[in-house]
Structure formats: structure tokens, C-alpha cells
Amino acid sequence: MSVLVFAETSEGKYKKTALEATSYGKNVAAQLGEPLVVLTINATDPSALFNYGAEKVLSIANDSLKSFNAKVVANIIRQAAEKENAQVVIIDSNANGLYIAPMVAVNLNAGLASNVIALPSSVSPFTVKRKAFSNKAFNNCIINTPIKVIGLSKNSYGIIENPVTGTIESFSPTLIESDLTSEKMEQTAGKITIADADIVVSGGRGLKGPENWGMIEELASILGAATACSKPVSDLGWRPHSEHVGQTGKPVASNLYIAIGISGAIQHLAGVNSSKVKVVINTDPEAPFFKAADYGIVGDAFEVIPKLIEKLKEFKANNA
Amino acid sequence: MKILVCISHVPDTTSKINFTENDTKFDPNGVQFIINPYDEFALTRAMWFKEKQGATITVANVGNPSTEATLRKALAIGADDAIRVNAEATDSFTVAKELAEIVKNENFDLVLCGKESIDYNGGMVPGMLATFLDFNFVNACIGLEIDENKATATREIDGGKEIINCNLPLVIAGQKGLVEEKDLRIPNMRGIMMARQKKLTIIEPTQTEVATATTSFEKPAAKSACKIIDNVDELINLLHNEAKVI
Ligand SMILES: Cc1cc2nc3c(=O)[nH]c(=O)nc-3n(C[C@H](O)[C@H](O)[C@H](O)COP(=O)(O)OP(=O)(O)OC[C@H]3O[C@@H](n4cnc5c(N)ncnc54)[C@H](O)[C@@H]3O)c2cc1C
Ligand SMILES: Nc1ncnc2c1ncn2[C@@H]1O[C@H](COP(=O)(O)O)[C@@H](O)[C@H]1O
Numbered sequence: 001m002s003v004l005v006f007a008e009t010s011e012g013k014y015k016k017t018a019l020e021a022t023s024y025g026k027n028v029a030a031q032l033g034e035p036l037v038v039l040t041i042n043a044t045d046p047s048a049l050f051n052y053g054a055e056k057v058l059s060i061a062n063d064s065l066k067s068f069n070a071k072v073v074a075n076i077i078r079q080a081a082e083k084e085n086a087q088v089v090i091i092d093s094n095a096n097g098l099y100i101a102p103m104v105a106v107n108l109n110a111g112l113a114s115n116v117i118a119l120p121s122s123v124s125p126f127t128v129k130r131k132a133f134s135n136k137a138f139n140n141c142i143i144n145t146p147i148k149v150i151g152l153s154k155n156s157y158g159i160i161e162n163p164v165t166g167t168i169e170s171f172s173p174t175l176i177e178s179d180l181t182s183e184k185m186e187q188t189a190g191k192i193t194i195a196d197a198d199i200v201v202s203g204g205r206g207l208k209g210p211e212n213w214g215m216i217e218e219l220a221s222i223l224g225a226a227t228a229c230s231k232p233v234s235d236l237g238w239r240p241h242s243e244h245v246g247q248t249g250k251p252v253a254s255n256l257y258i259a260i261g262i263s264g265a266i267q268h269l270a271g272v273n274s275s276k277v278k279v280v281i282n283t284d285p286e287a288p289f290f291k292a293a294d295y296g297i298v299g300d301a302f303e304v305i306p307k308l309i310e311k312l313k314e315f316k317a318n319n320a
Numbered sequence: 321m322k323i324l325v326c327i328s329h330v331p332d333t334t335s336k337i338n339f340t341e342n343d344t345k346f347d348p349n350g351v352q353f354i355i356n357p358y359d360e361f362a363l364t365r366a367m368w369f370k371e372k373q374g375a376t377i378t379v380a381n382v383g384n385p386s387t388e389a390t391l392r393k394a395l396a397i398g399a400d401d402a403i404r405v406n407a408e409a410t411d412s413f414t415v416a417k418e419l420a421e422i423v424k425n426e427n428f429d430l431v432l433c434g435k436e437s438i439d440y441n442g443g444m445v446p447g448m449l450a451t452f453l454d455f456n457f458v459n460a461c462i463g464l465e466i467d468e469n470k471a472t473a474t475r476e477i478d479g480g481k482e483i484i485n486c487n488l489p490l491v492i493a494g495q496k497g498l499v500e501e502k503d504l505r506i507p508n509m510r511g512i513m514m515a516r517q518k519k520l521t522i523i524e525p526t527q528t529e530v531a532t533a534t535t536s537f538e539k540p541a542a543k544s545a546c547k548i549i550d551n552v553d554e555l556i557n558l559l560h561n562e563a564k565v566i
Binding site: 001071074094095098099101103106110111113115127131133135136137141142143144145151178180182184185186188191196198214235243247248256270273277281291294296297298303304311312 | 335352357358401405413416417439440444446452455457458460472474477481482483485487497501531532533536537538548549550552553556560565566
């Protein structure tokens with residue numbers, strides 16, 4: 001028996017969430033007293049996973065898998081799980097992870113818990129804690145089936161080094177047929193995505209208009225952060241829809257979330273609450289965001305942000 | 321084209337969430353229930369196919385009798401008929417299996433779902449449903465065109481989008497972009513009147529085993545009060561030395 005993690009790569013490199021899933025998997029394997037096997041496709045350096053506890057890396061090298069097809073990958077995970085007699089399968093929460101997890105669950109006739117944020121509190125019955133009600137609550141849930149699939153929530157466990165001596169086994173699964181094809185991908189190159197970012201700088205209607213986003217972009221670039229916005233800002237067309245965060249937009253689970261000129265409506269907070277540290281900058285001391293934040297500055301963004309940018313530049317220069 | 325839109329019945333986005341029976345049950349007291357916001361995008365897109373391409377729309381929900389008001393609302397928006405599977409929707413795996421039975425029995429070629437229910441935020445039912453049926457599946461769908469039996473779907477990916485071509489039958493998990501928010505339909509008086517005459521079939525579940533079960537709920541720990549700071553130097557200092565996030 002084993003614990004199987006699917007570690008996704010992007011251009012041959014492991015995504016951060018793949019390392020987090022591996023770190024988490026190592027600990028689940030320890031709880032069960034089983035080895036950790038990690039499945040990976042077209043990784044340049046499969047052995048990089050040994051550092052996070054992978055005792056065995058099942059490595060697939062196949063050019064026809066360069067373009068992601070969820071059905072094909074979900075089927076490959078099934079083959080790996082069967083071959084390794086996996087009892088638990090762990091998948092991250094990137095766009096592709098969210099896509100395949102339910103498919104893998106059905107392939108393995110397994111119960112799935114998505115949005116899981118902690119190690120199992122018990123392995124018998126197998127009980128995990130997951131986010132629910134748009135971060136307004138958690139639920140503890142039992143997976144009853146012999147095989148269990150876990151969708152690990154981003155930034156919930158962290159990347160933890162745990163070096164082991166591992167082996168690499170090359171794996172050549174059968175690729176199933178699919179009439180679904182990718183016509184093209186459009187990705188903004190070089191920009192940090194909200195999904196990947198450790199820090200997110202977000203602006204609301206308090207910024208008055210799209211012409212004022214220069215300082216938001218600058219602040220984000222100094223911090224190596226992604227930019228985001230509240231719903232009305234994207235509805236008004238000031239910023240692209242892909243930046244809209246909140247209950248009905250993208251979820252944010254970063255280490256630091258900076259909300260500038262955002263009131264903190266319940267639907268906004270629901271989507272950003274699981275960020276670890278929240279900072280609010282708002283002219284109105286009564287803005288509801290102050291109740292949800294860790295640090296707050298009551299002040300005008302047009303005065304505070306330029307100062308913050310200047311001081312952060314100094315800070316970065318001194319701490320480089 | 322026969323379209324099934326899967327509708328989940330969820331607490332309104334402004335709801336305060338509470339639990340009862342020792343935190344083992346969700347407390348529906350005082351909660352207003354709505355059509356899951358993502359499913360509204362799916363339903364509105366289905367209406368477009370109905371009006372422009374002559375599709376028929378069935379809406380389905382797995383739930384107890386209290387969800388019928390939500391199905392009636394979908395009928396008032398313009399769906400042709402509705403099906404309720406009479407079971408508590410506690411486990412996505414069984415919900416997807418029940419929905420798969422409906423799709424098989426009625427030969428739907430397009431199934432539109434939302435990307436997640438805003439209550440349990442599972443994001444599981446659509447992908448499970450597609451896999452039970454061995455249909456094509458597109459997650460996080462932000463655009464969908466159908467031409468005969470060919471679909472072109474746009475999927476949101478981290479930092480961009482992907483355009484996908486595939487054949488029907490197809491299941492999608494949709495969101496905003498499928499239609500724009502300003503184009504979302506709301507029921508009008510005529511729709512509400514007509515909805516009363518439309519067929520709402522209740523069927524009994526076929527599944528008895530559950531794959532997952534909730535044992536308890538928790539609320540996030542109470543937060544300590546926000547530290548109000550009056551200058552940016554102090555903010556940088558706290559973020560660096562106390563919170564250790566920069
Ligand atoms: C079904 C539904 C779903 C929703 N989903 C979402 C969602 O996913 N995400 C989301 O964000 N919203 C969502 N909303 C909208 C939400 O209810 C709020 O309307 C929205 O979040 C408000 O955006 P805002 O804070 O940018 O704007 P406002 O509420 O207008 O707040 C602007 C803030 O800026 C402050 N301000 C003004 N001038 C300055 C200045 N110079 N410097 C600093 N601060 C200043 C003001 O004091 C105010 O607090 C949803 C609503 C509904 C009904
Ligand atoms: N009980 C249900 N009845 C009908 N459709 C559902 C039900 N639960 C989920 N769905 C569909 O599946 C989508 C994703 O839900 P979930 O997997 O619960 O997050 C929803 O947007 C609905 O389209």
C-alpha cells in the first residue's frame with residue numbers, strides 16, 4: 001500500500017503547489033506507516049522531490065502529454081494508483097488539479113474531499129478538515145471508501161523539506177483516446193497570478209478610476225505580488241475580470257493580502273479570508289474590512305500608497 | 321439539443337452561517353436560499369441556446385422538498401421542465417451518481433453545471449458526473465459555443481485561458497463569462513405564472529451508500545483586533561518582524 005501524490009510541472013519545473021502536496025503527502029504517509037510515491041509528468045529533474053519526502057518518483061516522459069488533457073491525466077493517475085496500490089491520492093488545487101480531482105475520484109471509485117486544509121485528524125475513520133461556506137466555516141468530513149482522494153487547498157500546509165533517499169522509476173502508462181483538443185492557450189507571460197502569489201495587492205472602488213492603478217501595479221511589483229480587485233472594479237471595466245476576487249470571484253489564500261480602498265463587504269471577505277495576514281488601507285475607520293484585518297491604516301490611499309512605495313523601496317534595498 | 325442544467329440550492333451570499341445539534345448540522349433558520357450564482361450563468365447560457373438554436377432545457381436538483389422553490393424560479397426564468405431527486409444532498413459522489421441516472425435515462429447531450437456550490441464549495445459534482453457518464457468535461461468554463469455536435473469551450477487557467485474543441489456529449493462547470501452578469505435573467509410575472517403549469521417530476525434516489533460524510537462544523541477562531549497603525553514605517557516593520565510576510 002502507499003500514498004500517491006500527483007506533482008504537476010510547468011515547463012519541466014515543479015509548481016509550488018506540487019511541492020506543498022508532496023510535503024503534505026509525506027506526513028499522511030507517515031501517519032499511515034506507508035511509503036510516499038509521487039507521480040510526475042515531463043519533469044526535468046524528478047529527483048528534486050526526494051527533498052520533500054518522496055521515497056519513489058514515478059516519472060513519465062512523453063511529448064504527447066505536453067498539452068494537458070484532463071481525462072487522459074486522470075486516467076494515468078488511476079493507473080499509477082492501481083499499480084502502487086495507493087490508499088490515499090493527493091492532488092493540488094491549481095486550475096488543473098481542481099479539474100482532475102473529481103475525475104480521479106470516480107476512476108478509483110473513491111470519495112473525494114476538496115479544499116482540505118490540514119492533515120487527517122484520524123486515519124480510521126479517515127477524517128479531514130476542509131473549507132466550506134466560502135471560508136465562513138470548516139467542515140470535518142469522513143471519507144468512507146477504501147481509496148481516498150484529497151484535494152489539498154493552496155497555502156494551507158506549506159512546503160516542508162524532509163530529505164529522503166528515493167528512487168526514480170520510469171513509468172509508461174497507456175494513454176486513452178480523447179476527442180477533446182486544446183486549440184490554444186492565452187497566458188499573460190511574466191505576470192504573477194493570484195493563484196501562485198504569496199502576496200496580493202488589491203484595489204477597490206475607493207481608487208476612483210482605472211487611471212489610478214499605476215501605484216497599485218508599482219506596489220505589487222516591489223513586493224513581487226499579484227494584483228487583484230473587488231467585484232465592482234471589474235464590473236466597471238477598470239480591471240480585467242480575471243483580477244476579481246471574492247466569493248464569486250477568485251479565492252485568495254496568500255500569505256499577505258493588502259486591501260486598498262475596499263470596504264470589506266461580506267462577499268469580498270468570504271473570498272480573501274483565508275489569507276494569513278490582511279492589511280487594510282481605507283479612509284473610513286468604520287469600513288467593515290477593519291474587523292477582518294490584522295493591520296490597518298486609516299488614511300487616503302493617494303497619500304499612503306506613494307509613501308509606502310517609497311519606504312518599501314528603501315526597505316528592499318536594505319534587506320536585499 | 322437537449323440540455324440539462326444542474327441547479328444547487330444554496331444560502332444567499334450575505335447569509336450568516338450557523339450550526340445546530342452540537343455543530344453537526346447546518347442551521348437553515350433565517351437563511352434565504354437562492355439558485356447557486358454559478359448555476360445562474362449556466363441557466364442563462366442555456367436560455368440563449370434555447371432561443372437561438374432551439375434547445376430544450378430541463379433543470380435538476382438533488383435535494384429535499386424545500387429546494388422546489390429554487391427549481392420553480394429556474395422554470396420561471398425559462399426552463400421547460402424540472403426534476404427533483406428526493407434525497408438530501410450531503411455527498412457529492414452520490415449527487416453526481418443520481419444526476420448521471422437522469423442524464424442516461426433522458427439522453428441529454430449537454431449538461432451545464434456551475435463551477436462550485438457556494439455552500440460546501442466542493443467543485444466536485446460536474447467532473448464526477450462527466451466521468452460517470454464518460455462524457456467530455458470542461459471545468460471553470462467561461463465561454464461555450466455549440467455547432468451541431470461540436471463544442472468550443474473556453475476554460476480559465478492560472479493566469480489566462482485555454483480554448484478547447486470537443487464533441488458532444490459534454491458536461492461543463494461554468495462561471496461568469498459564460499454570459500455577462502448584466503445579461504443574467506430574472507423571472508418576470510409572465511414567467512412566474514407559466515412556471516406554475518410546468519412539469520416538476522419527483523423521482524426517488526437510486527443510491528444508498530455515501531462516499532463522504534460530515535461529522536462536524538467549526539467556525540474560524542475569533543480574530544484578534546486589527547492593529548491600527550498611523551505610519552508606513554511601522555507597517556513595514558510589523559509586516560517584516562511580527563507577521564514575517566515581507
Ligand atoms: C451575489 C453577490 C456576489 C458578490 N460577490 C463579490 C465578490 O466576489 N467580490 C467582491 O469584491 N464583491 C462582491 N460583491 C459585491 C460586494 O457586496 C460589494 O459591493 C463590493 O465588494 C464593494 O466593493 P468595494 O469595496 O471596492 O467598493 P465600495 O463598497 O464602494 O468601497 C469603497 C471603499 O473605499 C474607501 N475609500 C474611498 N476613497 C478612498 C481613498 N481615497 N483611500 C482609501 N480608501 C478610500 C471607502 O471608505 C470604502 O470603504 C457581491 C455582491 C453580490 C450581491
Ligand atoms: N444537489 C445538487 N443538485 C443538482 N446539482 C448540483 C447539486 N450539487 C451540485 N450540483 C451542480 O454541481 C455544481 C458544482 O457543485 P459542487 O460540486 O457541489 O461544488 C453546482 O454548481 C451545480 O451545477
